Amino acid sequence: MQQVDISKCPVKLFYVRKRKHHNKVYLIHLNRIFELTPFSEAVWDLCGGQIPVSGMATVLASRFQMNMEDAMEDVIRNIFFYRNNQLIQYDKYTG
Amino acid sequence: MLSVSFYEKVLAVIAAVPAQSVWISGSVVEHLGNAASDVDVFVAVEDRAAASVLPLTKINGNFDILISFVEGRRVDYEFWSQDEILRIAARLHAIPLNDAGKNILNQLSGSDTDFVHRLKTGWPVMDKARFNEIQSWFDFNFYKDYLVANTILYVDDAFDDTVGMFDNKDIDCAALRARFTVEMSVDVLLYSNGITNDKAKYRIKKLKTLGESNDFAKDVYNRFWQLQSKIPGSLKGKIAYIQDALKFSSEIIESVQH
CATH class of the missing domain: 1.20.120 (Four Helix Bundle (Hemerythrin (Met), subunit A))
Structure with missing residues (x-):
């Protein structure tokens, strides 16, 4: 599993815009375009600097009717991807 | 609020034109303007030549204009032919909004969007039935x-x-x-x-x-x-x-x- 501190609260970077286009959802930063799944969109929407990664997993496990372990793994995968592509940063710490 | 006599005078200015319908629109109708705002009057005619009986009509793109003053207030009349109105409706409904691969940028001109909005929000003062029919040509x-x-x-x-x-x-x-x-x-x-x-x-x-x-x-x-x-x-x-x-x-x- 990728290295992500699940106590941190990710926050979207201001230069990234989310757009819906013909039933598909994308994150766009200038010429870089990433298509989102419903789950990855839900993770993105929770990146408001208020909810730690661990909390996201709890919320999304319930919303997507997944077990906690799978939800955590998917959340971490998405956060790792967003961070690696400089779409989010960590602004706040819960601990 | 404009008075009934004001509207009667507005219509009197274009009495010589065989209009299909006339409607008031613009900031006055939308409660956005003020006492000094122009009044915009839209006149649907079968053919733009029908308005040529009036003075001071000038050609402006796809419609004609007459500027007049009623009770000291500026009134702008726009004369639109039935064919041109239908062409705008056709241009609007041909916009490929549901086709992901097609460009939609600025498919309507400024005068097109002005017209559609002002038809949508217009207040008919002559032949309401025809006005409603013209509105029905557009999916607002x-x-x-x-x-x-x-x-x-x-x-x-x-x-x-x-x-x-x-x-x-x-x-x-x-x-x-x-x-x-x-x-x-x-x-x-x-x-x-x-x-x-x-x-x-x-x-x-x-x-x-x-x-x-x-x-x-x-x-x-x-x-x-x-x-x-x-x-x-x-x-x-x-x-x-x-x-x-x-x-x-x-x-x-x-x-x-x-």
Whole structure:
């Protein structure tokens, strides 16, 4: 599993815009375009600097009717991807 | 509020024209204007030559204009032929909104959008049945969707301009472009709520009115006013302003697309 501190609260970077286009959802930063799944969109929407990664997993496990372990793994995968592509940063710490 | 006698005098000016229908529109009807605002009168005619009996008619693109004064107030008459109205309807409904691969940018001209909006919000003063029939040629919900989609393209262009300028440390330009991004985003919010008047001069008034019945719009109004009225002078302040403006734009567009 990728290295992500699940106590941190990710926050979207201001230069990234989310757009819906013909039933598909994308994150766009200038010429870089990433298509989102419903789950990855839900993770993105929770990146408001208020909810730690661990909390996201709890919320999304319930919303997507997944077990906690799978939800955590998917959340971490998405956060790792967003961070690696400089779409989010960590602004706040819960601990 | 304009009086009945005023409207009678408005119609008397064009009595010699065989009009199919006449409607009042513009800022007066939409309660956006003031006592000094022009009154816009739309006259549907079978053929534009029908208006040639009037003086001071000048050709302006796809419609003719007569400027007159009634009770000391300026009245602008626009004469539109049935064929031209049908052509606008055809252009509107041919816009490939549901085709992901097709360009929709500016498929309607400024005079087209003016006409459609003013038909949508018009107040018939002659032959209401014909007016309703002309309205029925247009899908105003589709028109609203077009305005939203078209203006999001402006938002995206301005957003990306801002990011590029910011990355290039061209902060003054980025700050002004960020402000424009927010302005376009507010227009998207207005359009999505059925407010299809595209006059920038009334943007803040339209937003304030929308905010009276919509909590999100009320919040947008307050933040929009702050962003419009003050761009900080310091470099640090400008950078924060740009970030706030783009985040604000994203919030508005995402709320509309949600």
